[in-house]
Amino acid sequence: MSSAQSSLSQPVQPANPGPNVWLVRIAQLRAWLFLCLLLIFFETWARYQYGATFLFSTFNIQSVTVYAVAPLLLALGSTFVIISGGIDLSIGFIMGLSAVVSAHAINMASGYLPPFPAMLAGIVAGVAIAVIPGYVNGLLISKLRVPPFIGTLGMFGVARGVAFLLAGGTTVPVANDWFAALGNGRFFGFPNVVIVTILFLILMHYLLSQTRFGQHTYAIGASEQAALRAGINVSWHMQKLYVLSAVCAGIGGVLYAARYTAGAAQAGEPLLLDSIAAVVIGGASLFGGSGSISGTVAGALVIAVIQYGLVFINVEPFWQFVSVGVVIIISVLVDQAQRSIGGGRR
Amino acid sequence: MKRLLATIAALAVGATMLMGAAQAQDKKYTIALIPGLTTDAFYISMHKGAQAAADALGVNLVFQGAPDFNPVTQTPVLDAVIARKPDAILIAPTDKVQLVQPLKKAADAGIPVITVDTFIGTGKYQTGAGDADFPFSYIASDNVLGGRIAARALAKAIGEKGKVYVSNVKPGISTTDQREEGFKDEMKNYPNITVLETQFNDDDANKAASQFQAVFARNSDLDGVFGANLFSALGAANGVQQAGQSGKVRVAAFDAPASIVANIKSGLVDLAIAQHPSEIGYFGVVAAYAHLTGQSIPTSIGTGFTVMDKSNVDQPEVARFIYKE
Numbered sequence: 001m002s003s004a005q006s007s008l009s010q011p012v013q014p015a016n017p018g019p020n021v022w023l024v025r026i027a028q029l030r031a032w033l034f035l036c037l038l039l040i041f042f043e044t045w046a047r048y049q050y051g052a053t054f055l056f057s058t059f060n061i062q063s064v065t066v067y068a069v070a071p072l073l074l075a076l077g078s079t080f081v082i083i084s085g086g087i088d089l090s091i092g093f094i095m096g097l098s099a100v101v102s103a104h105a106i107n108m109a110s111g112y113l114p115p116f117p118a119m120l121a122g123i124v125a126g127v128a129i130a131v132i133p134g135y136v137n138g139l140l141i142s143k144l145r146v147p148p149f150i151g152t153l154g155m156f157g158v159a160r161g162v163a164f165l166l167a168g169g170t171t172v173p174v175a176n177d178w179f180a181a182l183g184n185g186r187f188f189g190f191p192n193v194v195i196v197t198i199l200f201l202i203l204m205h206y207l208l209s210q211t212r213f214g215q216h217t218y219a220i221g222a223s224e225q226a227a228l229r230a231g232i233n234v235s236w237h238m239q240k241l242y243v244l245s246a247v248c249a250g251i252g253g254v255l256y257a258a259r260y261t262a263g264a265a266q267a268g269e270p271l272l273l274d275s276i277a278a279v280v281i282g283g284a285s286l287f288g289g290s291g292s293i294s295g296t297v298a299g300a301l302v303i304a305v306i307q308y309g310l311v312f313i314n315v316e317p318f319w320q321f322v323s324v325g326v327v328i329i330i331s332v333l334v335d336q337a338q339r340s341i342g343g344g345r346r
Numbered sequence: 347m348k349r350l351l352a353t354i355a356a357l358a359v360g361a362t363m364l365m366g367a368a369q370a371q372d373k374k375y376t377i378a379l380i381p382g383l384t385t386d387a388f389y390i391s392m393h394k395g396a397q398a399a400a401d402a403l404g405v406n407l408v409f410q411g412a413p414d415f416n417p418v419t420q421t422p423v424l425d426a427v428i429a430r431k432p433d434a435i436l437i438a439p440t441d442k443v444q445l446v447q448p449l450k451k452a453a454d455a456g457i458p459v460i461t462v463d464t465f466i467g468t469g470k471y472q473t474g475a476g477d478a479d480f481p482f483s484y485i486a487s488d489n490v491l492g493g494r495i496a497a498r499a500l501a502k503a504i505g506e507k508g509k510v511y512v513s514n515v516k517p518g519i520s521t522t523d524q525r526e527e528g529f530k531d532e533m534k535n536y537p538n539i540t541v542l543e544t545q546f547n548d549d550d551a552n553k554a555a556s557q558f559q560a561v562f563a564r565n566s567d568l569d570g571v572f573g574a575n576l577f578s579a580l581g582a583a584n585g586v587q588q589a590g591q592s593g594k595v596r597v598a599a600f601d602a603p604a605s606i607v608a609n610i611k612s613g614l615v616d617l618a619i620a621q622h623p624s625e626i627g628y629f630g631v632v633a634a635y636a637h638l639t640g641q642s643i644p645t646s647i648g649t650g651f652t653v654m655d656k657s658n659v660d661q662p663e664v665a666r667f668i669y670k671e
Binding site: 173 | 604
């Protein structure tokens with residue numbers, strides 16, 4: 001990631017020699033450092049206060065990772081969009097739309113198909129429906145030059161309305177044992193939703209760090225003009241980015257419906273800001289050009305650990321908001337410092 | 347000729363008066379119902395009940411609301427409704443304090459206000475005390491009582507001993523605050539039950555599930571959880587399932603939309619306290635009509651509850667309280 005990023009975003013400047021390189025490295029790993037500090041903090045507190053362990057409990061680890069799954073799936077797509085210099089505000093309700101559609105599709109298909117194919121039909125329908133709002137987002141932003149913030153805000157409303165209409169204003173229960181097992185079952189002790197998410201994030205990591213698609217994403221975020229002059233089909237690329245982001249949200253929605261055996265239109269509403277926070281804590285800049293999947297994973301875990309940990313050590317609930325906010329601010333400050341140390345300017 | 351003209355004039359005047367009288371008799375009252383949010387089975391059921399009463403009384407019912415439970419989005423809807431000058435407003439105010447001034451505008455414009463489900467100020471109206479006593483009636487389930495019923499049912503389910511906690515949305519919502527209050531107060535009658543600190547989940551099932559797991563991780567002897575609304579209960583039930591505690595940790599839910607009922611059938615939720623929202627809607631319209639036609643109405647009307655569990659949820663007299671879509 002760093003090689004692609006630095007070579008594209010700072011093409012004229014030579015690599016900064018000396019100790020600063022290490023400072024930059026550390027700054028890039030800041031989300032993982034935060035995570036370690038948090039874990040040490042909670043472990044110390046739990047031992048000191050309760051004589052219990054926080055970190056060395058499989059139960060706690062499972063709980064935190066299951067909690068992180070939903071915001072992380074939204075954040076994975078957002079990482080690409082934010083690196084390209086855009087933002088996608090519609091993902092929360094695209095997730096809800098997918099949850100509702102997959103629940104309905106499974107219920108409908110159950111009339112004609114055995115449970116397993118009915119579940120597959122629901123998953124395909126849930127993910128496929130997400131492509132539509134993603135495609136329209138991409139069209140608005142790349143072809144009609146609508147600013148991403150506004151275009152996706154409009155889609156936020158459309159997806160929300162359609163999801164609620166389809167759900168009839170309530171949650172849609174779904175009865176399918178395979179689907180329930182996908183959402184809540186375990187495979188060798190690992191929750192299925194976590195396994196699915198890990199496989200998907202490895203794919204996303206590969207896509208971003210090892211492929212031309214990933215390089216172009218960084219290039220567009222660093223400078224759209226430069227990317228155009230380098231012969232990148234920017235508009236088509238943007239189109240694909242917003243579809244990717246919507247599909248990530250769609251997978252999140254399907255897994256939500258599987259987990260709660262119900263599709264809810266408002267499923268992703270509270271997750272939007274958490275997912276953007278995860279990307280930013282993970283080291284992405286909202287100006288575009290930097291960010292990584294590994295950072296985003298750490299960012300999502302940071303938020304999950306704070307929220308789970310504060311309940312675990314029995315702290316007043318409202319400190320959760322304060323602490324996530326503080327971590328975001330520190331994260332951005334470190335980002336600024338990194339830019340000035342590394343000599344990068346935006 | 348003169349007489350003819352006079353006759354025609356007299357006839358015309360008479361006809362106009364007659365027509366006027368006829369119009370007055372045909373005047374359909376318009377009553378507006380503003381729910382806490384439009385996208386919730388509870389308020390959809392309330393709308394159905396209100397519509398039934400409106401049809402029976404020949405009243406025109408307008409249903410307008412915001413998509414989320416928030417004073418910031420509800421106030422503009424209320425303003426727009428006031429601008430249309432309905433004969434009465436039924437509203438589920440989304441905040442005890444923030445909706446007082448916006449609703450005062452309706453009262454000042456001579457539109458009688460009745461609150462349904464939630465209230466403003468203290469919920470005690472027409473007392474001359476405070477600046478929020480102007481609504482004529484408050485029609486709702488007694489949520490404190492609902493909390494008490496939940497506490498009794500949950501206590502029974504866990505054998506009247508052990509640890510429980512409340513999974514709640516956020517503080518400041520009159521109804522969920524009252525459910526928690528009633529629940530905690532009633533639990534004082536069970537000396538062997540400890541109520542742990544309430545967890546607020548911001549109406550996010552994902553957060554409610556994770557909070558359950560964190561509470562359980564610290565209290566492995568946890569016996570029950572009371573989900574004070576839909577997503578609190580759905581999330582807590584999922585937390586129980588993720589922790590492998592289904593059947594060991596009991597889940598009591600408040601409200602009974604289809605998804606909760608499905609969870610009762612699958613055993614993830616042990617019992618649900620169903621309010622009677624369509625009853626609230628029905629009596630809301632009836633009370634408004636009574637007031638408009640010069641009858642006096644009680645300042646508060648309490649509607650009932652039904653406790654649902656696996657054993658009775660299929661019986662028609664219980665199943666009719668499942669919230670409609």
